[in-house]
Amino acid sequence: MIRSEILKEIAPILRDQLVVCNIGIPSQELHAIDDQPTNFYMLGTMGLASSIGLGLALAQPKPVIVIDGDGSVLTNLGTLPTIANNVADNYILLIVDNGSYGSTGDQPTYAGQKTSLAKMAEAAGCDRVVECQAEDTGRVLQEALDAKKMTIIVSKCESGNAKMPPITMDPVVIRDRFMKAVQS
């Protein structure tokens, strides 16, 4: 399975939740599969999805699901200790780990080689870390929501992208409708 197939499969779970989605093709794919006002699409700033989601989870009680990538987490590795030491049980970080920088031409990341992001999250102090195969992502995500415990999921999948159009929505519109969804 590639990332877009995972997103299609978990779209029914995501639909009712606040979702912060990583920059580039992941956001384009989610936007094309199931655009929702509860989705915050990152149009720039690689690496900060997990941080934005954590701030959001700490500020309000609704569950927050962050869809991140292995390359983006590697870009902002300091996020893992911050997550571990600021426990928000309404926070789920789903790292779609395809071992590559998908948005820039599928160059390999170190997460696809010797580096384990799940072990790094554990070493950072994250209490609930689940590594799974792509096919099990929906089940593991639903279990994390039901557990109501801060969870880091590392979903190992194949490299590859679906051909989707860029998001042309104005960033202030994305942000404004998202904030209204947070408050509703």
Added chain:
Amino acid sequence: MNIDKKITDDLMANDISFVTTVPCKQLAGVIAEIDERDGIYHIPSNKEDEGMGLCAGAWMGGKRPAIIMQNTAIGVTINTLATLIQYYRMPLPMLISYRGELREPIACQVEMAVHTKALLAQLNIPTYHFHHQADVEELDAILKYTFMCNKPVAILTDANFWGGYGDQ
């Protein structure tokens, strides 16, 4: 006047309840003061761009944020300021220790000091420079201005403002 208390009082009076910090010796007192206050969630970040991400999320979640950091961080956060905070039109007060100014003992700090105001100007970020203790009287108005216009706003605080470096 206790500057650390005055700054923290102003943050709280403006409903700022989520503060991220990357420390600086000059900011140690205000960071300690923030830790003392129950009404502020203090979340240290490992790098300033990470901290801005946390602040962006907290603001969308309904809390007013602030970031406390050194001016060297301007070099780290230009992309985040342009493509997250400014692009999505978010307010972010940035209380910045302005290292490399008068009374600075570390020569290397001057290298980013000479770029600080130029970079902030290039980004069209409203910038205030606290040089004397009395300048802190403007902080309340600056915070109100920040949340009125939904922009990042820089408050540069130099060594003279903080009272020098003691025995260094």
